[in-house]
Amino acid sequence: xxxxxxxxxxxxxxxxxxxxxxxxRNDEMNTDPQNQEIDHDPLIQVEKVKxxxxxxxxxxxxxxxxxxxxxxxxRNQHEVELLSYSTNHVDVLVDSKGWNxxxxxxxxxxPDRAKRKDTWDLIKKLHGQMTVPWVVIGDMNNITHQEEKxxxxxxxNWLIKGFQQCIEDCGLVDLGMEGYPYTWERGHGTDQWMEIxxxxxxxxxxxxxxxxxxxxxxxxxxxxxxxxxxxxxxxRSKYAELGRGSIAA
Numbered sequence: 001x002x003x004x005x006x007x008x009x010x011x012x013x014x015x016x017x018x019x020x021x022x023x024x025r026n027d028e029m030n031t032d033p034q035n036q037e038i039d040h041d042p043l044i045q046v047e048k049v050k051x052x053x054x055x056x057x058x059x060x061x062x063x064x065x066x067x068x069x070x071x072x073x074x075r076n077q078h079e080v081e082l083l084s085y086s087t088n089h090v091d092v093l094v095d096s097k098g099w100n101x102x103x104x105x106x107x108x109x110x111p112d113r114a115k116r117k118d119t120w121d122l123i124k125k126l127h128g129q130m131t132v133p134w135v136v137i138g139d140m141n142n143i144t145h146q147e148e149k150x151x152x153x154x155x156x157n158w159l160i161k162g163f164q165q166c167i168e169d170c171g172l173v174d175l176g177m178e179g180y181p182y183t184w185e186r187g188h189g190t191d192q193w194m195e196i197x198x199x200x201x202x203x204x205x206x207x208x209x210x211x212x213x214x215x216x217x218x219x220x221x222x223x224x225x226x227x228x229x230x231x232x233x234x235x236r237s238k239y240a241e242l243g244r245g246s247i248a249a
Contacts, residue, residue: 042060042062042069042071043060043062045071046058046060046071046073049071049073050073053073054075055073055074055075056074056075056076056077057073057074057075057076057077057080058071058072058073058074059071059072059073059082059085059090060072061085061086061087061090069087070085070087070088070089070090070106070108072090072092072106074092076096079094079095079096079097080092080093080094080095081093081095083103083129083130084126084129086122088107088108088109088110088118088119088122089105089106089107089108089122089126090105090106091103091104091105091106091126092104092105093130093132099233100133100210101132101133102132102133102134102135102207102210102211103130103132103133103134103135104134104135104137105126105134105135105136105137105138106137106138107123107136107137107138107139107140108138108139108141109138109139109140109141109142109198110141111141113156113159116141116142116159116162116163117162119140119141119142119166120162120163120165120166123136123166123170124166124169124170127169127170127171127172131206132206133203133204133206133207133209133210133211134172134203134204134206134207135175135201135202135203135204135207135231136172136201136202136203137200137201137202137216137229137231138199139183139198139199139226140163140198140199140200141198142159142160142163142198143155143159143160143163143196143197143198144160144163144164144167144174144200145160146160148181148182148196148197149194149195149196149197150182150194150195150196151187151192151193151194151195152192152194155196167202170202171204171205172202172203172204173202173203173204173205173208174200174201174202175200175201175202175203175214175215175216175231176215176216177197177200177201177216177217177218177229178215178216178217178218179217179218179219179220180218180220180227181197181218182195182196182197182218183196183197183198183199183218183226183227183229184196184197184198184199184225184226184227185225186225188225198226199218199226199227199229200216200229201216201229201231211233211234213232213233213234214231214232214233214234215231215232216229216230216231216232217229217230217231217232
């Protein structure tokens with residue numbers, strides 16, 4: 001099992017992204033009133049989550065000012081090699097018993113539309129670094145079609161076309177998503193209710209060839225306005241055979 005937790009809280013977009021919870025059990029841990037203040041430290045939060053879900057590895061990118069940070073966690077310490085990171089991504093190589101090596105990039109797209117090209121350029125740069133099977137998963141802060149947004153103003157076409165071109169240039173494919181079609185919402189129960197699919201998994205052709213049964217599921221179990229997504233590379237029977245888990249973001 002590998003998980004990415006986005007701790008971002010800033011946005012210049014038409015939304016205000018809240019913390020994306022990969023594990024909602026995190027909400028149960030801060031029960032001591034005397035620990036309320038210290039638990040706001042992202043590093044402490046991540047360590048608590050890692051301990052709570054019995055993971056070995058964790059990598060955290062600290063906050064900058066009012067901005068949030070990124071956290072990447074994995075079950076078995078020796079199976080993950082850190083390749084690179086920035087304020088918007090964590091890139092690792094996964095070498096797990098019973099699997100061929102593959103590359104996993106947890107990603108958070110730039111929320112400021114004026115800087116969205118930086119997101120596309122970063123994905124293109126990462127694409128050129130390795131040829132092993134690759135999956136990019138997370139909150140891309142972008143949609144690929146107008147149908148991925150319900151309510152509010154139409155999404156700017158230049159952002160859609162730019163993101164589509166980035167995906168095409170990198171030879172990636174959107175894995176699709178099972179379950180509820182949107183991953184973020186605002187104004188639920190009001191006339192301003194808006195829902196968008198901002199989270200996705202983009203995969204290379206050799207990733208699809210290696211993980212022919214891979215699927216992405218919208219869990220829709222979060223108490224925040226942002227749903228966690230779960231990438232299942234194998235069927236349930238294959239999981240039992242390998243003794244391995246999934247990837248959550």
